Structure formats: structure tokens, C-alpha cells
Amino acid sequence: MIVADVAFYPIGKGVSASEAIKKAIEALRGAGVRCYPNSMATVMEAESLEQIFAAVARAEKALVDMGYPRVETILRVDDRRDLENSVERKLRALGEE
Amino acid sequence: MIVADVAFYPIGKGVSASEAIKKAIEALRGAGVRCYPNSMATVMEAESLEQIFAAVARAEKALVDMGYPRVETILRVDDRRDLENSVERKLRALGEE
Amino acid sequence: MIVADVAFYPIGKGVSASEAIKKAIEALRGAGVRCYPNSMATVMEAESLEQIFAAVARAEKALVDMGYPRVETILRVDDRRDLENSVERKLRALGEE
Amino acid sequence: MIVADVAFYPIGKGVSASEAIKKAIEALRGAGVRCYPNSMATVMEAESLEQIFAAVARAEKALVDMGYPRVETILRVDDRRDLENSVERKLRALGEE
Numbered sequence: 001m002i003v004a005d006v007a008f009y010p011i012g013k014g015v016s017a018s019e020a021i022k023k024a025i026e027a028l029r030g031a032g033v034r035c036y037p038n039s040m041a042t043v044m045e046a047e048s049l050e051q052i053f054a055a056v057a058r059a060e061k062a063l064v065d066m067g068y069p070r071v072e073t074i075l076r077v078d079d080r081r082d083l084e085n086s087v088e089r090k091l092r093a094l095g096e097e
Numbered sequence: 098m099i100v101a102d103v104a105f106y107p108i109g110k111g112v113s114a115s116e117a118i119k120k121a122i123e124a125l126r127g128a129g130v131r132c133y134p135n136s137m138a139t140v141m142e143a144e145s146l147e148q149i150f151a152a153v154a155r156a157e158k159a160l161v162d163m164g165y166p167r168v169e170t171i172l173r174v175d176d177r178r179d180l181e182n183s184v185e186r187k188l189r190a191l192g193e194e
Numbered sequence: 195m196i197v198a199d200v201a202f203y204p205i206g207k208g209v210s211a212s213e214a215i216k217k218a219i220e221a222l223r224g225a226g227v228r229c230y231p232n233s234m235a236t237v238m239e240a241e242s243l244e245q246i247f248a249a250v251a252r253a254e255k256a257l258v259d260m261g262y263p264r265v266e267t268i269l270r271v272d273d274r275r276d277l278e279n280s281v282e283r284k285l286r287a288l289g290e291e
Numbered sequence: 292m293i294v295a296d297v298a299f300y301p302i303g304k305g306v307s308a309s310e311a312i313k314k315a316i317e318a319l320r321g322a323g324v325r326c327y328p329n330s331m332a333t334v335m336e337a338e339s340l341e342q343i344f345a346a347v348a349r350a351e352k353a354l355v356d357m358g359y360p361r362v363e364t365i366l367r368v369d370d371r372r373d374l375e376n377s378v379e380r381k382l383r384a385l386g387e388e
Contacts, residue, residue: 039184040102053250077266078266079265108205175361199331235332
């Protein structure tokens, strides 16, 4: 399992991004990725890196289709092969479930 | 108000980072910053950028003091001057409180 | 054109990452992406976001295949639709060619 | 020695950021930090984490003073205690001087 987070900075149509970020989260969820939005990014959990990339591409396109002339995307991926990684496991290990 | 997130990658002492990240979160909170850990980073809320930097420096030092020979820190800051920014306001704007 | 940068943090096999990063850059170039390594990341230039993702997936796999039990990846993408973006154009605009 | 990179995303005054980024780099250099701009970020080299933070705070303020209502900052820090880190050493280790 892959745990990751993505932040989008849509630029060129005002200061607030919340409507755009809502659309992006919708697109991520529509791609079958489990999403856990927070106030700086959206944590994602998926079976493979390819599934994460496909979801992020879909969300980025949703922002471009909203007419943003520039979209910055910051994607961070935590890929562990020594154990079965998950959002829940990581939070439990921090005592922060 | 400043909203930010910080992720630490302590390197050189095994694969799991949860004990180190727990120590880092403790240090952030000890510096008076409101912390909202998630599975990829810790969201922070503070009155100023200087307070965020002071807390992150304290947390990074805690990891170095644990004996990690290399510490990677990724800090993202959202500084809005057009309205009173906060973790709660951002989540409410996403409909994700 | 898409301009992006990627940083890999291979964890679990010592402190130095340079041999691993060399392998990752080789894999990125092998995927047909123009690469401009610096001391914190590798800037990339490609025709599409999908080409960037395919190259990053290839490079990340190269690190996993080297036996790293954990690989952290940070990918940042600058997607401009208002003009023809490029590494050279961005550096020229900064006066830093 | 600390090696780091910083990327600023000034939001709310158009699409192009190059004039703002030029001002930010000027402020970083004015704070005594060695700067190596690339097309996605500016690599920095300084004696301490505090010097990096002071320079980034100065650059971020320069963008706010330009009238940007929102400034996103991404700072990445590579802090090695097992050897004398530097931009040159890292590039040499990659064979990319």
C-alpha cells in the first residue's frame, strides 16, 4: 500500500483556492483513492504508485479545466516495502489515531 | 495567523521513524505551536512565521540529539494577508471540518 | 511543456544517498525526460504530466530494486497553460541563465 | 553546513512570478546566504539552520511587501552531521559539478 499527500496551488484566478481544492478532492475520490483532507494537503492511500499518479493527473486536469492558467502540484509519496503501510498504521504508530 | 505543515525524514538509524516523529511533535508542542499530526506531516498553526521557525528548529534539534546523522525537513507555509487564516477556517471552506 | 522537480529520499541503507540518486537520474533520463540535477533535487522538462509520472515511477522502482526498504519521493510540477513553459524560459525570466 | 532549497508561490497578482522571485532571491542573498537559483527553486547554503530561516523570513516578507495577499513557501533542509555538507560536495558525489 502507498501512503502519499498532494497539495495543489491553483494560480491566476483570485486568492482563495477552496472551491478548486474541493473539485480536486472530488476528482481524487472519483479515481478510487482513499482521501483524508487536512488544511495543507490531502493525504491519500492506494494500492500502487500508478493509482496515485492517475488520481493526481485527474485532479490536476480538473483544475486546468476550471480555467486556471497555472497549477502547481506538490506530491509526496511514502513507499515502504518492509511492512504493510497504511494511513491507520502510521497514525497508530504516532499514537494519534 | 500562519498555517503550515512540517515533515521530517530522519535518516541513518533504521527504517521506522515513528519514535522520532513523536519526539519532534512533542518539541513542536513544547514551543507553543498548535499541532495536528496526520500520516504524512504535522499541520501547525501559530501567530507568526518566526514562531513556526523556532518550533521547527527545536523539533529538528530533538532529532539530531537522538543521534540521527542526517535529518531532512520539509516545511510548507501558507501565509494569507487578505483574511484571518486558521486550520479551522481552511477545513470549513473545504467542508471537511 | 511541463517543468517539474523530483527529490528522492531512500531510507534504510546507510546515510549517503548519492549512488542511489545517480541511479534514479539515470532512470529518469532513460525515460526520455530532460534532467537538470542540482544539490537538492532534479529539475525535469517533458511534454506531458504523464511522461513526468512515468519517468518518476521508473526512477522510484530503480531505488526499490536497489533494496531500499523505504523510499520517500517529493515531486513538484509547474503546469502553465498561458504560455510555452520551459526550463530555459524560467531561468531567462529570472536573469539566471 | 546546511544545504537547503526554497520555492515561493506568490498568489493573487497575476500568473507570472519571475519579478517576485527575483526580489526574493535578492533578499536571500542580502541575508548572506549563498544562492543557486534553478527553474523550480533556489538552492541555499549557510552555516546554520537559523541563518536559513532568517533569510527565508526576509525573502517571504519581501513578497508580502510587494502586495501579494497570499504567499506559499516550501523550504527543504538537508542537515548532515556525519560529514561537512556543501552544495559542491553533493554535486561532486553525483558527478554533476
